[in-house]
Amino acid sequence: xxxxxIESSCDETAASVVENGKIIHTNIIASQIALHRDLGGxxxxxxxxxxxxxxxxVVDKALNGRNPQELDYIAVTSxxxxxxxxxxxxxxxxxxxxxxxxxxxxxxxxxxxLYAAMMDLSEIRYPSxxxxxxxxxxxxxxIEGPRQYTMISSTVDDAIGEAxxxxxxxxxxxxxxxxxxxxxxxxxDPSRFQFRAGRVKGKPLHFSLSGLKTNVLYAVKxxxxxxxxxxxxxxxxxxxxxxxxxxxxxxxxxxxxxDAAQQYKCNSLFLGGGVSxxxxxxxxxxxxxxPTLSIHLPPRELCLDNAAMIAGLGYHVFNSCGPSPxxxxxxxxxxxxxxxxx
Numbered sequence: 628x629x630x631x632x633i634e635s636s637c638d639e640t641a642a643s644v645v646e647n648g649k650i651i652h653t654n655i656i657a658s659q660i661a662l663h664r665d666l667g668g669x670x671x672x673x674x675x676x677x678x679x680x681x682x683x684x685v686v687d688k689a690l691n692g693r694n695p696q697e698l699d700y701i702a703v704t705s706x707x708x709x710x711x712x713x714x715x716x717x718x719x720x721x722x723x724x725x726x727x728x729x730x731x732x733x734x735x736x737x738x739x740x741l742y743a744a745m746m747d748l749s750e751i752r753y754p755s756x757x758x759x760x761x762x763x764x765x766x767x768x769x770i771e772g773p774r775q776y777t778m779i780s781s782t783v784d785d786a787i788g789e790a791x792x793x794x795x796x797x798x799x800x801x802x803x804x805x806x807x808x809x810x811x812x813x814x815x816d817p818s819r820f821q822f823r824a825g826r827v828k829g830k831p832l833h834f835s836l837s838g839l840k841t842n843v844l845y846a847v848k849x850x851x852x853x854x855x856x857x858x859x860x861x862x863x864x865x866x867x868x869x870x871x872x873x874x875x876x877x878x879x880x881x882x883x884x885x886d887a888a889q890q891y892k893c894n895s896l897f898l899g900g901g902v903s904x905x906x907x908x909x910x911x912x913x914x915x916x917x918p919t920l921s922i923h924l925p926p927r928e929l930c931l932d933n934a935a936m937i938a939g940l941g942y943h944v945f946n947s948c949g950p951s952p953x954x955x956x957x958x959x960x961x962x963x964x965x966x967x968x969x
Contacts, residue, residue: 628699630945631689632938633682635716636708636736637763638663638674640681642689643934644698648942649746654928654935655689657681664802668792675711682719689934695727700950702941705733706958707763713957721953730950732941737764738776739936740899743925746939752894752921758884760908761900762788762803765834767884769891774947779887780832787876788902790836794843794872797854798865808869809905815870820846822871824879832887836876843872873907881911888920895921904930 628648634641638659644652659677663669703720706713717733724731741757757768757776765788766781785793788805795804800811822842825835846868848856860868888896896916902908904927916922929936 628942628945629697630700630702630732630938630941631686631695631698632702632734632934632936632941633686633716633720634704634736634932634934634937635678635682635712635719636704636706637712637932638669638677639932640678640685640716641932641934641937642686643938644689644691644693645935645938645942648939651935651939653689653691654933655685656931656933657685660803667796667802669709671709671711674709675715678712678715682715686719686723695723695729698727698729700730700732700941700945701727702732702734702938702944704736704739704937705951705955706736708736708957708959710957710959713959717955717957724953730945731953732945733951733955734937734941734944736932736937737766737899738774739940740764740903740925741768741770741897742940742943743899743929743933743936744897744903744923746925746929746936748923754891754893755895755897756884756888756891756893757897757899758880759900760787760880760898760902762786762792762902764900765836765880767832767887769893770897774943779891780830780834780883782834782836783827783830784835784837785840787834787836787880788900790840790876791902793840794869797840797844797847798869799858805902805905808873809907811866812870812873812907815866815868817867817870817874819864819867820871822846822875824875832883832890834879834883836879839872839875843868873905877905877908877911880908881915884912885915885917885920889917893920895923897923899925899930901931 640657643654755770792804800807825838827833
């Protein structure tokens with residue numbers, strides 16, 4: 628079976644053709660980083676306007692001359708994400724479904740991030756743990772069977788990618804902050820500053836990064852300092868702050884992930900989302916996981932938002948659930964169980 632996927636949940640316009648849920652023929656992404664960099668983050672209205680300009684050219688490039696009648700289905704991100712961006716992607720997919728007379732499949736964006744780490748596997752040992760770490764999501768899921776998810780923890784404030792972006796702004800680094808902090812941290816001393824992620828009372832597996840971000844602010848601007856205030860540290864010390872912050876944030880994900888996998892007696896752990904490309908996260912997770920826990924990381928080209936994961940997961944959704952109705956609506960609720968979002 629051959630399917631095309633369309634992704635537009637945030638600021639990437641993407642389309643991809645995938646065979647049998649695994650073989651990626653094309654994977655086209657039109658990034659908006661340059662558009663939003665001067666604004667320090669994604670500006671939703673501008674993102675939607677760019678999606679409108681890029682959507683059909685990206686789909687055409689993904690087809691790469693292929694006749695649409697060769698396709699068996701059209702998969703599209705149905706949520707969560709920015710409502711306007713989702714509507715544009717879904718409207719395009721619905722129009723193409725009618726024009727090409729092809730079934731439409733709605734795909735959950737979070738589940739697709741986890742599927743990116745499963746795409747090459749012929750067999751998965753359940754139960755498994757799924758960890759999604761991105762600009763909008765930080766959550767852990769117990770996976771008890773194919774497409775059977777139960778959320779066991781999430782962030783109570785900032786997502787980890789959001790925290791990276793905010794700390795990068797404090798350090799006068801450009802957007803997106805994750806790659807910039809990772810680059811700066813390579814030459815820093817993480818022991819120079821003592822940072823620690825927050826703990827959620829009564830919920831030891833949940834995440835809280837807002838306090839960590841505030842600690843960084845005070846280290847850079849002084850106790851009670853404001854974001855626009857003068858820096859009290861040198862440019863060299865910024866490297867140490869970046870290294871210390873990255874270690875604190877990443878370690879929190881790793882230790883809670885390993886704890887959750889042991890508590891729920893998981894055989895495998897799947898990582899997904901933009902932050903899963905972070906080299907320290909990959910290194911620490913692999914190092915601290917017990918030998919009985921199989922670690923599965925997505926290829927770096929499938930960490931950020933892309934349509935290959937949408938088309939790939941769409942194959943399984945279509946085979947298990949059939950086509951989605953043409954009148955289905957986007958769902959922006961990021962905390963709802965995955966099984967209720969597809």
